[in-house]
Each structure stands twice: as C-alpha cells, then as structure tokens.
Amino acid sequence: MRRYSAFAIAREALRYHSGWGKAWRSPEPKKSYDVVIVGAGGHGLATAYYLGRNFGITNVAILEKGWLGGGNTGRNTTIIRSNYLQDPSAAIYEKARSLYETMSQDLNMNVMFSPRGVMMLAQTQHEIRGFQRTAQANAFQGVKTEFISPQRVKELVPIMNISGPRYPVLGALWQERAGTGRHDAVAWAYARACSGMGMDIIQKCEVTAVNQSNGAVTGVETTRGTIGCKKLGILVAGNSGDLARMAGFRLPMESVALQALVSEPIKPCLDVVVMANTVHGYISQSDKGEFVIGGGTDAFNNYTQRGSFHHIEETIRALIETFPMISRMKMMRQWGGIVDVTGDRSPIISTTPLGNCFINGGWGTGGFKSIPGSGWAMAELIANGQLGPLCAEFGLDRFAEGRFIDESVAAGVAH
Amino acid sequence: MLILTCPYCGVSAEETELHAGGEAHLTRHATGASDDDLQSYLFYRKNPKGVHFERWRHSNGCGKWFHAARCTMTLEVFGTYSAQTTQPPADLIKKIKQKRPDWEGWT
Numbered sequence: 067m068r069r070y071s072a073f074a075i076a077r078e079a080l081r082y083h084s085g086w087g088k089a090w091r092s093p094e095p096k097k098s099y100d101v102v103i104v105g106a107g108g109h110g111l112a113t114a115y116y117l118g119r120n121f122g123i124t125n126v127a128i129l130e131k132g133w134l135g136g137g138n139t140g141r142n143t144t145i146i147r148s149n150y151l152q153d154p155s156a157a158i159y160e161k162a163r164s165l166y167e168t169m170s171q172d173l174n175m176n177v178m179f180s181p182r183g184v185m186m187l188a189q190t191q192h193e194i195r196g197f198q199r200t201a202q203a204n205a206f207q208g209v210k211t212e213f214i215s216p217q218r219v220k221e222l223v224p225i226m227n228i229s230g231p232r233y234p235v236l237g238a239l240w241q242e243r244a245g246t247g248r249h250d251a252v253a254w255a256y257a258r259a260c261s262g263m264g265m266d267i268i269q270k271c272e273v274t275a276v277n278q279s280n281g282a283v284t285g286v287e288t289t290r291g292t293i294g295c296k297k298l299g300i301l302v303a304g305n306s307g308d309l310a311r312m313a314g315f316r317l318p319m320e321s322v323a324l325q326a327l328v329s330e331p332i333k334p335c336l337d338v339v340v341m342a343n344t345v346h347g348y349i350s351q352s353d354k355g356e357f358v359i360g361g362g363t364d365a366f367n368n369y370t371q372r373g374s375f376h377h378i379e380e381t382i383r384a385l386i387e388t389f390p391m392i393s394r395m396k397m398m399r400q401w402g403g404i405v406d407v408t409g410d411r412s413p414i415i416s417t418t419p420l421g422n423c424f425i426n427g428g429w430g431t432g433g434f435k436s437i438p439g440s441g442w443a444m445a446e447l448i449a450n451g452q453l454g455p456l457c458a459e460f461g462l463d464r465f466a467e468g469r470f471i472d473e474s475v476a477a478g479v480a481h
Numbered sequence: 482m483l484i485l486t487c488p489y490c491g492v493s494a495e496e497t498e499l500h501a502g503g504e505a506h507l508t509r510h511a512t513g514a515s516d517d518d519l520q521s522y523l524f525y526r527k528n529p530k531g532v533h534f535e536r537w538r539h540s541n542g543c544g545k546w547f548h549a550a551r552c553t554m555t556l557e558v559f560g561t562y563s564a565q566t567t568q569p570p571a572d573l574i575k576k577i578k579q580k581r582p583d584w585e586g587w588t
Binding site for chain 1: 497556
C-alpha cells in the first residue's frame, strides 16, 4: 500500500498522476477464511480493520452484496457526537468520537473529520430538564458537554430564529468536540487499510445462505460460491433480520426507512450541526455549501430505501420555523436508507445461538457516528468470543432480562 | 404515498390519515408466561423482506384498528381486513400466493 503524503502528491504531479494505483484490491474469494464479515459498510470494515490491528487476525474476507460503503454508510447525514445519557452508550459513542479525531492520521487518508460542534436544541420544558440531566451525566462519564443559554445559541448560529411562535429555543445541549466527517472516505479509508493488511474485500457478493453443522457456522453460500469460515460476523444494518433468518434465529428488530436530503449549495452561514428533536429535524452545512437535512423515520416496515414524502414535508416545515432563511432554498437530492430499529432503540453487539456467529446491528438512526467504536468492540467480540467492556451491556440477553439501555427519552428522534 | 382502504368505513386513506401499529397476529403472552415467550411477544418480530401482515389505525378517520397485508420490498398492498380475527382471511392468502408463488406462506 502506497502512503498518501504531500510528497506523494508532488511526485505524482510530475508524472500525470499515473502512479496512484488502486486504493484496495478486488481479489477472487478464497475457499475459506478465519473470519468472514458480511457487510462492507463502515461497521463491517471497521470490525475487520480492528481485528487486524488489535488482534493480528488478517485472514479475513469482507463480503458486500452491492458496492463498498453503498448502504447506510453512503446514506447518512455524517453527524458524529457522543452526548448520551446512559453510561454504556456514552462509552461506546465517545470511543468512536475519539477514534474519529485521529482517524485521518491512523488510516493515512483524509476523512475530513470536522469537530465543529453539535447543538441539540431544547424547545420544551421537558427537553431543558432532559438535556441538563444529560450534561450532568456526561460530566461523570468524561464527555465534555454543556447546557447553554438561548443567547449563546444565537451567538453560535446567527441565522437561527430563537423566538419562533410554536417552539422557541429555550437552550441547548452543546458538545463542542462533536461534528461531522466525510462518510464515504471513512469506508474507503478502512477498506484501504484492510486491503493493505492482506484482507479480501469482495464486492457484488451476496450471501444467500449460512451453512451450519452442530450448532456452529461452517461457511456461507454466496452469489460467488461457497466460502468457508471459522467465525462469522454479521454487520448488515437494515438487512440484519434477513441474515438472521438465513442463520436460523430471530432478532428483536424491525427495518424502517430513514430519509435525508440536501439543498442547493450556498455561501457558508452555518458552521455547527443543529439538531431539533422536538420538531424532528437536524441540519448542517457541508463543505460544498449544501445544507444536509435529516428527520424522523417512517413508522412502517420497509426495505425499499425510499421513505414517505410527508416526512420530508414535516422536517422542512419544522426547520423553516427555526431557520426562516431556508424557506426559499431549493432541495436538490433526497434519499432513504433502511435502518434496523430495536425495542429499546439501542444497538445490539452480541453472541448468537450459533457459537461462532456474532451480530452487530440495530444502530437504527445512529450508525455512522458509532462506526469506529462499534468496529473496535465487535473485533474484540469476534477475537475473544465474549463481550468486552465496551459492549458488555449491548447483548441480546438484555431483552429477556429487561435490562434495557433507555436512550429514547434523551435522544428522541436523532438517536 | 401509501394508500390503504379502511375495512370498517370503506375510506381509501392516505398514510398521513393512518397510524402504523407494527406486526399483526402476535400471541399476547402475559402473566405466567415464560421469559422467552414474553420477550418474543414484546420485542422479537418477523420483520420479513416481502409479505408483511400488520396493524394500522385509521386515526384521523373512524379511529378503528384494522389489519393490512403489504409487501415491504415493493410497498404493494395486497388487501386490508378486519382486526376481529387471529389470522389473515383465506381468500387474501390465496390472492397473495397467486401473486407471489415463492412466498413461504403465513405461519
């Protein structure tokens, strides 16, 4: 793997950029691997990377039915934050955020992590109390957040109308070191690093069956033949239920559509991420100048990667009240992704009824921000066969035991 | 936009007039149930890629709960029916079988 550097740019400039080469190899699948990861999105690639980096396991294949990073990794609003109320969530999301901070250096690829600050607006009395409580919890968890006044909100975001008629801004939970990243680059950077360690990334290879014998996985049937494995990791977001069905177990999950949209590009005027959970909308401005906007999920089961128009309407209606200047902007693109939502709206990183099969999913609407932390914990689980400290609370057994990680009060929509 | 016909009042209602209520025909395990049955009823769902039987409420209309059969891959609605039943009507199952010969059937 050729290192990216200023020197490399200069060298390539002198020879018409002919020497860059491919960022990752696209090999034919081997007969078998120590570990097969299903899903080459952010979570799958991060898991593979930390398996190699932290545990020296490099005989790994990452299978992808479409193209690398083409699922929810390419369909999110790129927000990275860790201001969670409950300890287990704060720990794993903060791990992820801290890994994002150094990711460009660690993986030698610019993932454009931009710690511009994330602001979650309090627009009801209930939210003020909720966010003050979260800020207090974050202080104990070592996550730096603060509850700020409406005046401070206005200073940070001059284009915001803080005295709207329906939901005036009463304060905000402010995480200064949160922000955004370049979502595709995160997948590409992990893929390049994995390929550099000798792992095989196999695209256009859909898993069609999970082969088993004596309660253990022996391999997977794919559209590119049978691939054997000693351990199997399933990281397929919205398709978790489908993979689990192939493997013969059920999950406490439902798949629904989550949408996002992007406006025409304008001059820079919003340099933080603003989330408004009461009115279901969040917004940030990309480096290209587009407003990146997201809202709530549809309520019904859906695998179509498109959502209902009325959700876009509701999101835009809410944001226009808070940001009157966007009322005449044109929206350029809209898309949907399929997210897997669990009973307590918190993720699952778990062993399964099959001894050597592990599942990571249920990130719902909060998948992108968790990629490095999720991969770190999942690699630990696959390598050791048991839940490490970072994901000890995220096992499937919590649904039988009633030991939920109840974030929904703190995070509502954009959790 | 998803349009479902309410089997009670006969109105073709748009999605905004309705409230989605999740998987239909769950066995409602309660007091005395085993941990497995209770967690299965509360949290575990079929979540199929394909034919899904689900509950809807005509919330901005007659207010009644009803059932619908819908494909989660195409959003095609096969039909709606009364909620006063523990399984989908036989003629609806037959209709879906005709349209989707590969469908594993309702269980």
